[in-house]
Amino acid sequence: MPYRRLPNTDNARIKALKTAINKCSNTDFNDVVVSMRTLHKAKSAVGKFERMCKIYQQTFDTQIKANKSFQKQIKNARIYLSHFIQVLYLSIIRNEIKPNNLSLYGLDESNMLVPDLSTNEMVLEWGQKIIEGEQKRISNGGVPIYNPTIAKVKVMYSIFKDGYHTQQIHQKATNRTQNEVVNFRAEIDTLILELWDQVENANMNLPAQKKIDRNKEYGIVYYYRKGEALNNAD
Numbered sequence: 001m002p003y004r005r006l007p008n009t010d011n012a013r014i015k016a017l018k019t020a021i022n023k024c025s026n027t028d029f030n031d032v033v034v035s036m037r038t039l040h041k042a043k044s045a046v047g048k049f050e051r052m053c054k055i056y057q058q059t060f061d062t063q064i065k066a067n068k069s070f071q072k073q074i075k076n077a078r079i080y081l082s083h084f085i086q087v088l089y090l091s092i093i094r095n096e097i098k099p100n101n102l103s104l105y106g107l108d109e110s111n112m113l114v115p116d117l118s119t120n121e122m123v124l125e126w127g128q129k130i131i132e133g134e135q136k137r138i139s140n141g142g143v144p145i146y147n148p149t150i151a152k153v154k155v156m157y158s159i160f161k162d163g164y165h166t167q168q169i170h171q172k173a174t175n176r177t178q179n180e181v182v183n184f185r186a187e188i189d190t191l192i193l194e195l196w197d198q199v200e201n202a203n204m205n206l207p208a209q210k211k212i213d214r215n216k217e218y219g220i221v222y223y224y225r226k227g228e229a230l231n232n233a234d
Contacts, residue, residue: 002212002222004196006189010053010181013188017046019219020195033202034218038195049181049188056177063170070163077160078117080153081127084134085114087145097142105133120164127157196220 007013024032024039032039088105089112091097099109106129107115115126134150144150199218203211212222 002224004220004222006192007221010049010185013185013192014046014050014053016192016219016221017042017049017188017195020199021046023218034195034198038191038198042191042195045188045191049184052177052181052184056174056181059170059173059177063167063174066163066166066170070167073156073160073163074120074123076156077123077127080148080156081117081123081130082114084130084145084148084150084153087147091145097137101133101137101142104136105130107133123157123160124164127153127160131157 007016020034021039021042024034034042085105085107088097088102088107092099092102092109092112102109102112106126115122117123117126131150131154134145134153138144138150196215196218199215199220200211203214206214216222
């Protein structure tokens, strides 16, 4: 015998409920096999769930679109920070800047390596340190570094920082709407089960194939186990 299985995607859940609702709407009142209470719950729930899914998709699409621009902002911030630090090290090697000034930037004069900038958080941290360090050194009478200037680095860093915070907002919105969908999904599955149970109970005394065909009209999906469909066809 074939077995039924609940929909495994949100679109399939919505389709299952709408199929049952439409079938009931196009059936004579006395022949409807779903209770009015269940039917009312289904109409209310499917509308709410569909809106939730659309809002989630909109917030997700917005996040993805914004992330494309953000990736360019990250790349620029890393390039300018890395380049500035390398020029700073070269200035020290040429004795244009004293090594002890590196402490102003939070850098270690013993190895003179470019810090790890592989994550957004590290770019945020080191960008702030480098900008503040250069400003302190200049305020102490130091000659500004050029190509790139700290002003250019600061512009790229500020653009990145704004983009980072914007992405955080988009991420929170996406997570919130996704959680709303996930939390309501259990209620939708319970409702589909309730509806399908009523349909199958109403048609349980019909001949096997007619029962399956009638149930399918209400959106119930049946699956055959491996080899079963072939056996039934013989």
